[in-house]
Amino acid sequence: MQRKAGSSIVTALRFLALFCALSLAGPAFAAESGGVQWWVWPALLFTASFAIGIVGVLAGVGGGVLFVPIVSGFFPFHLDFVRAAGLLLALCGALSAAPQLLRGGLASLRLAMPLALAGSITSIAGARIGLALPTQVTQAALGATILAIALLMASARRSEFPEVARQDSIGAALGLGGEFHDPASGRTVEWKTHRTLPGIFLFCGIGLLAGMFGLGAGWANVPALNLLMGVPLKLAVGTSGLILSVVDTSAAWVYIHKGAVLPVLVAPAVVGVMLGAKVGARLLRIAPARIVRRIVIALLLVAGARALMKGLGL
Amino acid sequence: MKSSRDPLAQVELAYARWLDWGTRIGLVLLIASFLAYAFEIVSPHVSFDDLVRTWVLPVDQYRLAVNAPAGWGWIDLAARGDYVNYFGIVFLALVTALCYVRILPALIAARQRTYAILAGVEIAVLAVAIAGLAAGH
Numbered sequence: 001m002q003r004k005a006g007s008s009i010v011t012a013l014r015f016l017a018l019f020c021a022l023s024l025a026g027p028a029f030a031a032e033s034g035g036v037q038w039w040v041w042p043a044l045l046f047t048a049s050f051a052i053g054i055v056g057v058l059a060g061v062g063g064g065v066l067f068v069p070i071v072s073g074f075f076p077f078h079l080d081f082v083r084a085a086g087l088l089l090a091l092c093g094a095l096s097a098a099p100q101l102l103r104g105g106l107a108s109l110r111l112a113m114p115l116a117l118a119g120s121i122t123s124i125a126g127a128r129i130g131l132a133l134p135t136q137v138t139q140a141a142l143g144a145t146i147l148a149i150a151l152l153m154a155s156a157r158r159s160e161f162p163e164v165a166r167q168d169s170i171g172a173a174l175g176l177g178g179e180f181h182d183p184a185s186g187r188t189v190e191w192k193t194h195r196t197l198p199g200i201f202l203f204c205g206i207g208l209l210a211g212m213f214g215l216g217a218g219w220a221n222v223p224a225l226n227l228l229m230g231v232p233l234k235l236a237v238g239t240s241g242l243i244l245s246v247v248d249t250s251a252a253w254v255y256i257h258k259g260a261v262l263p264v265l266v267a268p269a270v271v272g273v274m275l276g277a278k279v280g281a282r283l284l285r286i287a288p289a290r291i292v293r294r295i296v297i298a299l300l301l302v303a304g305a306r307a308l309m310k311g312l313g314l
Numbered sequence: 315m316k317s318s319r320d321p322l323a324q325v326e327l328a329y330a331r332w333l334d335w336g337t338r339i340g341l342v343l344l345i346a347s348f349l350a351y352a353f354e355i356v357s358p359h360v361s362f363d364d365l366v367r368t369w370v371l372p373v374d375q376y377r378l379a380v381n382a383p384a385g386w387g388w389i390d391l392a393a394r395g396d397y398v399n400y401f402g403i404v405f406l407a408l409v410t411a412l413c414y415v416r417i418l419p420a421l422i423a424a425r426q427r428t429y430a431i432l433a434g435v436e437i438a439v440l441a442v443a444i445a446g447l448a449a450g451h
Contacts, residue, residue, distance in 0.1 A: 038362040039352070080373040088403065092341065095409060099334035102326050109326045113432045120439055124448045135372055174428060178320055245333075246436065249410040250443045256400075256407060257449035259384045260373040263399030264365060267348035270341075 038264075045075065046268035049089070053276020058283060059296035061153070062244075063273040064090030064216025066296070069146045069303035072139070073310065077265060079135055079142070083214030084255035085265040087127075087248050090216025092270045093277060094245035104183070107238035111176055111193070111231065116246035118200045119207030119217070123247045126211025127254035140311025142213050146304030149219050150297050156223050161187075164194045164230035171196040171229075180235050191232050199229040203243070210244075211251035217244055321424045325417050332416045336409035344402030356395035365396075385446045411440040 048070065049063070056063040068086040072079050101107035130138055167177065177192030193199065202224045210217040221240035225231040231239065255261055350356045360368075360380045368379045377384060383391060391397040414437050421430040442448050 038366050041366070042352070077369050078372055078376070080376075081369060088406070092337070092406060095333060095337040095406065096341075099330040099337070102330035102333075109329055110320070110322050110429070113429060113436070117432055117436050117439070120436065124439070124443055128449070131373065246410050249407055250439060250448075252407045253440075253443035253446075254449045256404065257385050257446040258373055259377045259382050259388075261400070261403055262365075262369060263348055263351060263396055263403070264369075266403060267344055267352075267399065271345060 041075065041077075042264050042268040045071065045265060046272040048074075049269045049272025050276040050279075053273035053278075054280040054283065055276075055292065055296055055299070056273070057277045057280030058292040061296060062090060062216050062218040063093055063277070064214065065146075065149060065219050066299065066303070067269065067273065068214050069142065069300065069307050071269075072142070073303050073306040077262070079139055080131065080255075080258075080260045081262045081265055083130060084252070084260040085262070085269045086214035086216070087210070087252045087255060088261065088266050089269045089273045090210075090214075090218075090244060091248040091252055093273060094216075094241045094248065096274065098242050098245055101238040101241060104238075105181060106234055107242045108178065108235060109242065110174070110178070111225075111235075111239050112242040112246070114174055114176075115200060115203040115225075116243045119203045119210070119243060119247035120250035122204045122207035123211030123251035124254055126208040126213075127251040128211075129208075130212035130214075131254070131258055131260070136311050136313065138212070138311070139307055143304050143306070143308025143311055145209060145213060145215075146300055146307060150300035150304060152223070153219065153293070153300070154297050156227070158223075158226060158233055160233050161189050161191075162226060162230040162232070164192050166194065167192040168194050168196050170200075180232050182232070182234055184234075189232060191230070191235065193229045193231060195228055195230070199224060202228060207247050207251075210247055211254070214251070214255075217247060321426060322421075322429065325420045325424065325426075328420055329413050329417050332413045333409060336412055337406065340402055340406035340409060342402075343405055344399065347399045347402050351395035351399055354395065356393070356398055358395035358397075359391045360396055385449070408444070411437065411444060414440065 049067065052063050052066045052070065056066055064086045067089060068082055071077065071085070072082040075082070098107060102109065133141075171177070171193040174196070176196060177190070179188060180191050181188045203221075206217045206220045206224065209215065209220070218240050221243055222233075222236050225236035225239060226233050351358060358365075360382065364380055368376050371379060376382065388397045388400045392400065414433050418430060418433045418437065421433055
């Protein structure tokens, strides 16, 4: 029985690795062959986005952080359009998930509102900076950021129910606390935040990066909420999506008004990632999370290095 | 589950309801308009040949090359296949602001003064972004 389960996991991982490789090899082949029909690109983008959606859910990072470095590295679209599409797909994923998370008590509007406000102001500034800088500089900075994210993912710890001995005054004034019931373990815990002011400042920085690179920000929101502010892990994951939906909305408008939104990128990317995320959610039961996480870290290292080299003209 | 003692519990449910419906409507608009565009049921402003040639350019050069609008200028081209997609995209980008507008009176009614102020400021930030002022238009 155990051998059979192990064998199906190996088969699923092989299939996933093959699918990821084909998704990346397709654009390279199409670019080399030249003169391909226009529809080949959105079709390949849909395929790559579908794979990104699966892997993103399995690794718990969302799609945006994988989409921008991979698509800007392996597809012909300019980085401005890729960042706009990355923001919109992260936004759509967050918008779709947030209602269910709020109804299930797995996200807190009370916790999200002050942090989202800080992030949404700086994400506008980030989007403007990203569009004003020369492409080479933005590309190199994107590469360096992706490499840093990969290292953060490789080293970050997580705490299911962090201990918060004493709430700080800002957290208390904002009423950042309550009861959280974890349906999986059946456990109900009282939670409250600490280090709220550093948390708000950190979300200012996260918003800036999200707007600048179109990355979404789940990779940073969750550790900030969980490890810095002491929010229970599952509530941090759910609330991260809610914050992301507000932060990305503000930055998305800058890209929309600049004319950087190309429907031929946005629609296949959004639909591909959302469908992939549904498949990923089903695979979640059988896929070994640690191995998938290592695959994602490797993908980020490759895509980040490629973006950095492109930016540096190497 | 959320504690029913939290005065924000009902506000959260209202937010979730608007978010849910807004996202569904936006995604349907986006997919339907993209199919009309991709199958050339509605002819685009920028032909697919020109698009493939120019999507390698930075956005400012792209706009000049294909005479594409900035800001809310897309409304003038809303009947064209590529810009009809903007209805779905813009709707999805409006959903969060609509949700905040929905919960502001509820927060005031629940005497959540701090959160009503936060919602008001967030609406102002989003309004600046939506109006195009944050993008310099």
